[in-house]
Amino acid sequence: MMIHFNVSSTGGMMSSALKDIFQQQKDHTQDSELEQHRLETTTVLCFKIRDMNFVCNLKEIKEILEVSDITPYPVSVKGHIGLINLRGKVIPIVCPFCEDPHELTDFSKEAFRKLNEKRYRIVVFDNEGEHYGMMAGQITKKEIEQEVFSSQSVINIGETPYRVLNPMDFNAGEKSA
């Protein structure tokens, strides 16, 4: 509730008490507006795959791991890197738009260390109860308006376009995301 104070009725003088009340009210309103704003935003994860920017709802993400010990396939498959051990379960790692995973890494310990230094990580998603990981770089967390995020397939964050990634769209049979 705003207190409308008519300055003229008091001859222009505001008591300190009223001033405090007014200030409190202003602070409260700002807090409410901030709260209101907070309720309408979504936390997202932004990351890069090769040269493309992607964004994904943080709720879709199970966890984020450092790159380590990936077992490659005997013959490379476009968009797929290999397999990792996630606490006793073997899960696949994908890299959409990667033609040949051997261009990204030679699967040695040294190569994995370098990927970590370049801030590559494995982002683990849940696709209908089955987990899979995605090799991604330059991962950052941001808050964006929920309305904007949920309704678009490409959104702008700052002046950078990001493609919205829906983990449920992943299909191992397809060769690219």
Add this chain to the structure above:
Amino acid sequence: MDMENDELIQDFLEESYDIIDTVNETLEEMTENSKNIEKENFDSLFRGIHTIKGGSAMFSFGNTNHVAHQLETYLGELKETPERVTEEILEYIKARVELIESLLKNSDEAESDQDLDKKPPEEKAEGSQMAPPSETQEETVKDLPETLYFSQFYTDFDEMIWDFLSRHVAQFEMLLDPAKQEKVTQILDKIGVMHLHEEEIEGRVANLYIYEGDDQSTLLSVVEKLKSLGEFHWIYNPYSKQQEEAKPKFSQEVGEHKSEITDEKQDSKKETPKSPQTSDVLRIPLERVSGVLDNIWEMFLVRNQMAYLVDQYREKLKEVPGFLQEFDALDTQLGRNIAEVESKTMSMRMSSVQNIFKRMGKVVKSYTSETGKPIDFSTEGEHVELDKKVIDMLNEPLIHLVRNAMDHGIEKDVKEREKAGKSPSGQIKLLAQMNGNKAIIEIRDDGKGIDPQKILNIAKEKGLDTSHVKSDEDAVHLIFMPGFSTAENVSDVSGRGVGMDAVKHSVESLGGEIQLKTEQGKGSSFFVELPLGMSVISALIVKVNGFTYALNSQNVEKTERLSLFDLKKNGDEEYYNYNGKHIRCFPLDQTFEGRKETFHRGVQTETSVCVVKTGDQLMAMRVDDILQSTGLVAKPAPKNAPPHPFISGVSLLQSGSPVIILDTDKIIRELKKDDDPFQCKLNRGNDELSA
């Protein structure tokens, strides 16, 4: 409550399918021994159908209950004069049992062509004819209540008494331990409930109570409390429009407590083989067994990791007197125990293919009587066991393959067969065998085979993509493409063009694959290869181009470390000398990806060879090195992994690294494909197949 009900329904269905299998076996025996049918044969059938009838009523399977009810009545009459039974009557009974099975599978939905009220055939035997159940009898029978233990008791009532009971009197039955029976009866007596009848059933007592009073609330309140003392079931509840929904918790036992309905209960009891639904059989949801297996495999992994840890410090641990010896002994014992538990748990999920083969036999029999085409059916390898879920899902694809063989494979004209030197009856055989970690089911016919040229032409007419077709084998495999059908007329049996691709899809969804071998004029064989499921396998860990892979040792006949110069060359082809015979050797390092440094390692002089058996052929695979032999828990490739022809499964090494288990059959098949010097024969002039 819904989940509990779902489980009960599932139990009922499983039990009913078992009963139907037993009933069918009995009917087969009766058919083979049709001149010596006895009352006891009908007792067995009657009990089975009665159990299904009772269960179907409990779960509101109205159609199933109706058909079971009719059949039960008919069987009840037939057993009085078993000498009158003809083959036609037996066929009728089999058809009704089949109908019940179909209704159960379709959640009690009847298909439009299914006659729920089909009357039995008129008897042609001499002497007194067995009259079909009269209208009046049926009505009376229909009006009888659904009781679990007192059917005969109610049947003995005359109409007047039943009429009174049904309109005025609450009736319920309780199955009690003898120790509790007196107490319960006394409590009920105090509120005016009459103890009308009792029957002993396998050490417990079934009690029939009736209540004529009008103190509904007291009765219901007392009954609620008594439910904890025994199994309770309303026969007739006049206070509720519907029967009480809280079903007795002993639904599994419904089939076990066979009501002594027959007059022969006083006769000496003949030992009849126990049906599967007796109390020494425990039904466990498959998911629970899978959960236990997951735990076992985790134990196996931990055991491997412990062994790996000790191995890493083996040199230092040698200084501790006796430690390594004791550890190795315990480790071996632990491995053995885990393997035993794993094997026994796996066996809980497994079921032999015998029943599914029998079902196919019925399909063939039904087809031959519908069409008049003479076909003999035989089987081999019925003892082979598969995961129960796989067997359930295999039913439809197998039916289609068998029907396909009958419709398209076996010649229509008997003279055509005789001209070709074949028996007048077509031969269809189902064979099952194990091959390493796979089961192979073959559907073989001795019909006219498949004409690859005809298939290719039809595929082109239908606008299907034939650009990949390079051989006769590729051409005949076009039948697995969606939209393919060669039938001029879509028959009821096959030829809708949606069959073979659906079969392929079904088989692949089980983690298997389907292959076809055919020879014109001689016949065709479809091979359905299925994995036996996750299990501990003995594996060879090998290195190819710097990466580690696993081979299932079961497929490996021999390994050898040798010099590259010991391999014989024929142009670019390599050959390995296996016991004096040269067999083709495929170098995996030229097919698999590798670490960059391996391409610059210079000339390799030593190599390792694994001789593997694929089908009935021996092939050799060359790898960089064989690291060790170890046990692995083989699991299917993860769902989101790409479909890959070389991968049989995945596992975890002792170090914790994932390892790919190679499918040696598929690898060799792929390598041989690219290797065939005659693969171009289809490209000679206008895409015509060579003669």
